[in-house]
Amino acid sequence: MEEKTRRLEEVPGFRTAAIEAGIREWPKPRNDLALIAAESAVPTAGVFTRNQVAAAPVKLDRRHLKATGGMARAILVNAGVANACTGEGGEDDALGCARRLGAGIDVPEEQILVASTGVIGTRLSLAKMEKGIDLALASLGKTDPGDFARAILTTDLSPKEASAELDGDAGVFIAGACKGSGMIAPNMATMLAFVLTNAAVAPKALAAALKEVVASTFNLVTVDGDTSTNDSLFLMASGVTGVPAVVKDSGRRYDKFVKCLYRVCHSLSAQIARDGEGASKLVRVRVIGARRAREARAAAKTIAESPLVKTAMFGNDPNWGRIVCALGRSSARVDEGRVSLSLCGARLFEKGMPVDFNKADISNAMKTEDIELEVDLGLGKGEATVLTCDLTDGYIRINADYTT
Amino acid sequence: MEEKTRRLEEVPGFRTAAIEAGIREWPKPRNDLALIAAESAVPTAGVFTRNQVAAAPVKLDRRHLKATGGMARAILVNAGVANACTGEGGEDDALGCARRLGAGIDVPEEQILVASTGVIGTRLSLAKMEKGIDLALASLGKTDPGDFARAILTTDLSPKEASAELDGDAGVFIAGACKGSGMIAPNMATMLAFVLTNAAVAPKALAAALKEVVASTFNLVTVDGDTSTNDSLFLMASGVTGVPAVVKDSGRRYDKFVKCLYRVCHSLSAQIARDGEGASKLVRVRVIGARRAREARAAAKTIAESPLVKTAMFGNDPNWGRIVCALGRSSARVDEGRVSLSLCGARLFEKGMPVDFNKADISNAMKTEDIELEVDLGLGKGEATVLTCDLTDGYIRINADYTT
Numbered sequence: 001m002e003e004k005t006r007r008l009e010e011v012p013g014f015r016t017a018a019i020e021a022g023i024r025e026w027p028k029p030r031n032d033l034a035l036i037a038a039e040s041a042v043p044t045a046g047v048f049t050r051n052q053v054a055a056a057p058v059k060l061d062r063r064h065l066k067a068t069g070g071m072a073r074a075i076l077v078n079a080g081v082a083n084a085c086t087g088e089g090g091e092d093d094a095l096g097c098a099r100r101l102g103a104g105i106d107v108p109e110e111q112i113l114v115a116s117t118g119v120i121g122t123r124l125s126l127a128k129m130e131k132g133i134d135l136a137l138a139s140l141g142k143t144d145p146g147d148f149a150r151a152i153l154t155t156d157l158s159p160k161e162a163s164a165e166l167d168g169d170a171g172v173f174i175a176g177a178c179k180g181s182g183m184i185a186p187n188m189a190t191m192l193a194f195v196l197t198n199a200a201v202a203p204k205a206l207a208a209a210l211k212e213v214v215a216s217t218f219n220l221v222t223v224d225g226d227t228s229t230n231d232s233l234f235l236m237a238s239g240v241t242g243v244p245a246v247v248k249d250s251g252r253r254y255d256k257f258v259k260c261l262y263r264v265c266h267s268l269s270a271q272i273a274r275d276g277e278g279a280s281k282l283v284r285v286r287v288i289g290a291r292r293a294r295e296a297r298a299a300a301k302t303i304a305e306s307p308l309v310k311t312a313m314f315g316n317d318p319n320w321g322r323i324v325c326a327l328g329r330s331s332a333r334v335d336e337g338r339v340s341l342s343l344c345g346a347r348l349f350e351k352g353m354p355v356d357f358n359k360a361d362i363s364n365a366m367k368t369e370d371i372e373l374e375v376d377l378g379l380g381k382g383e384a385t386v387l388t389c390d391l392t393d394g395y396i397r398i399n400a401d402y403t404t
Numbered sequence: 405m406e407e408k409t410r411r412l413e414e415v416p417g418f419r420t421a422a423i424e425a426g427i428r429e430w431p432k433p434r435n436d437l438a439l440i441a442a443e444s445a446v447p448t449a450g451v452f453t454r455n456q457v458a459a460a461p462v463k464l465d466r467r468h469l470k471a472t473g474g475m476a477r478a479i480l481v482n483a484g485v486a487n488a489c490t491g492e493g494g495e496d497d498a499l500g501c502a503r504r505l506g507a508g509i510d511v512p513e514e515q516i517l518v519a520s521t522g523v524i525g526t527r528l529s530l531a532k533m534e535k536g537i538d539l540a541l542a543s544l545g546k547t548d549p550g551d552f553a554r555a556i557l558t559t560d561l562s563p564k565e566a567s568a569e570l571d572g573d574a575g576v577f578i579a580g581a582c583k584g585s586g587m588i589a590p591n592m593a594t595m596l597a598f599v600l601t602n603a604a605v606a607p608k609a610l611a612a613a614l615k616e617v618v619a620s621t622f623n624l625v626t627v628d629g630d631t632s633t634n635d636s637l638f639l640m641a642s643g644v645t646g647v648p649a650v651v652k653d654s655g656r657r658y659d660k661f662v663k664c665l666y667r668v669c670h671s672l673s674a675q676i677a678r679d680g681e682g683a684s685k686l687v688r689v690r691v692i693g694a695r696r697a698r699e700a701r702a703a704a705k706t707i708a709e710s711p712l713v714k715t716a717m718f719g720n721d722p723n724w725g726r727i728v729c730a731l732g733r734s735s736a737r738v739d740e741g742r743v744s745l746s747l748c749g750a751r752l753f754e755k756g757m758p759v760d761f762n763k764a765d766i767s768n769a770m771k772t773e774d775i776e777l778e779v780d781l782g783l784g785k786g787e788a789t790v791l792t793c794d795l796t797d798g799y800i801r802i803n804a805d806y807t808t
Contacts, residue, residue: 337491349525396800
């Protein structure tokens with residue numbers, strides 16, 4: 001984006017905090033508790049993991065968003081402990097946090113959402129969290145831009161932030177931050193994303209916009225196909241602006257909001273793929289010509305998750321056979337004789353037959369941080385783009401050598 | 405198995421050959437063409453890749469087995485070139501081989517089956533193959549035990565052979581050989597398996613037995629989830645024995661044959677997992693207590709294909725969180741509160757809650773070539789075992805560094 005990136009901390013109608021609560025001690029103490037608080041209960045939407053094993057905070061958030069019809073006052077996030085696979089005790093801990101925070105700002109617990117990322121199977125220390133919540137409340141609004149994005153990191157190498165302005169609505173914008181190597185690092189679970197806007201959007205329209213945008217952004221990013229117990233994406237709209245509200249989930253104003261939200265979520269999700277564990281490249285897998293969009297997504301995902309394709313990208317190996325092979329085992333309809341394939345702009349396979357190409361040239365072209373892979377199934381108009389990263393020895397090192 | 409391993413070369417009613425045809429020149433010339441020939445057309449069953457992009461030999465074999473009703477005289481195998489993604493020219497090459505071999509032993513081409521493994525997208529040299537076929541025919545029956553198993557290897561580290569005797573039928577046995585790191589190595593495709601028996605089995609019963617056994621052996625082995633364009637498994641029954649034939653696909657004699665076939669296929673498929681590219685361990689993922697067998701298979705496969713679980717096995721990391729997480733995203737019904745999990749015989753997770761265990765002890769127990777991982781879903785009687793291997797830096801090296 002050409003515009004200057006605006007931070008979460010700058011969105012009118014919200015205050016944030018980032019403090020050290022002592023939850024995450026590995027590898028060394030740092031800020032591990034962050035808070036977003038609106039001035040009043042505001043329209044809030046959330047999408048959560050589809051994993052059948054959902055962490056305690058996810059269960060609580062689903063319940064609270066349902067109870068309030070999509071309104072929330074604050075979101076509390078901790079890094080270090082995922083509060084997943086912790087049974088009823090873990091659910092009590094999540095509720096305890098919501099209660100303490102609710103009491104601190106004098107709102108019912110249903111208006112509080114919580115998010116956790118970190119080790120699975122370890123209980124949160126409620127005592128530490130309660131002390132942390134008090135400290136966070138005391139420091140609300142005193143953080144520097146970027147503090148929030150840094151406090152939520154676990155094995156991520158870099159903070160991930162993005163923003164975009166609503167076309168023609170001066171001063172109205174959306175800003176977000178997220179964490180996640182796209183999967184579970186050494187027991188460090190989760191993709192978490194927080195997106196704030198000062199636009200005025202009704203709860204139902206907000207939920208619809210988020211659902212629509214997630215399908216073509218976060219849900220099309222894959223690092224290794226593993227979906228965490230804690231994955232959550234939140235969107236809050238403070239409405240602190242003079243511009244008319246988006247009230248319906250259709251129409252010009254809604255479409256404009258969706259377009260802006262897409263830009264933010266697309267940027268955040270691409271940052272996740274690029275920062276995948278051990279990744280040296282962002283790989284863009286584009287499938288066109290599928291019978292329908294659903295099949296294009298299935299084909300692109302199967303290619304993007306193939307360890308053989310991902311290691312070939314790491315090795316600058318224009319190994320189109322692996323790509324065609326992954327394609328053939330996807331659930332998309334494939335007619336070998338109609339398939340064409342390009343890598344870094346060069347055609348390698350044309351209507352079912354290999355094309356003569358200079359391997360060294362293509363391999364050189366692959367020595368970049370951005371690989372473009374395009375497959376044309378030649379069967380219809382369905383298309384989709386999935387973002388992933390390469391599979392490197394760094395991934396093995398990070399994931400095999402952590403606890404022992 | 406306690407019995408001495410019998411070789412393919414020893415099965416009455418068949419002769420084999422293994423010669424150098426000059427198809428596979430990398431990394432250095434060696435035997436790359438092998439042949440199995442029965443004394444007459446005998447009952448033969450085959451199962452092939454489900455990949456939509458099927459290699460030319462697979463297409464030919466399906467056609468020939470259908471045309472003959474499951475009878476074949478000979479199977480020709482080459483290593484070095486997969487004859488996949490080679491268009492109509494490739495299909496002509498496969499047919500040309502079948503014709504040359506058929507002419508050489510004076511049978512119609514429909515009685516000939518062919519199998520290829522190697523680089524995708526490269527044409528077979530029909531001239532070299534024809535010379536090779538003549539040479540192989542001239543040396544039929546002159547090979548040493550084990551020659552066949554060695555000639556079909558590509559990136560495999562070791563030949564894979566197994567045999568078993570039919571219970572109570574003296575002198576009747578099944579012997580097989582296979583190749584494959586379970587996936588596609590540097591453009592080197594394919595799992596190929598060849599199983600021979602001197603038992604007398606009618607074509608329909610033979611096909612039924614193979615289908616039944618494959619479902620619980622080869623189809624439950626996964627190295628990296630990639631299915632090749634060339635995967636093929638053949639079973640030929642010469643019937644050169646005094647024992648009554650298996651004519652129906654049910655009954656005591658059929659069951660006995662299936663049991664014996666299972667032992668051979670189970671051993672061969674386990675050898676494939678253990679020899680997976682870069683593998684340092686065989687990992688046995690057993691799921692019990694699923695609502696049904698299908699769900700147990702789905703759960704076990706999702707765990708066995710999770711890169712995070714596989715790297716944890718490599719790192720001797722008793723990281724049960726990754727296992728539960730993979731379980732939760734599988735298509736099997738999972739109720740977190742009922743899930744229990746054991747690793748190397750030690751209980752790590754019990755009915756949805758972590759168990760206190762000594763991490764160093766379990767990690768030490770994991771320092772073995774055979775890891776046992778058992779998950780109890782606590783929901784029903786469905787069970788399945790999937791075999792896989794760990795994911796190591798060796799895998800990355802082999803697959804990233806080949807062509808460039």
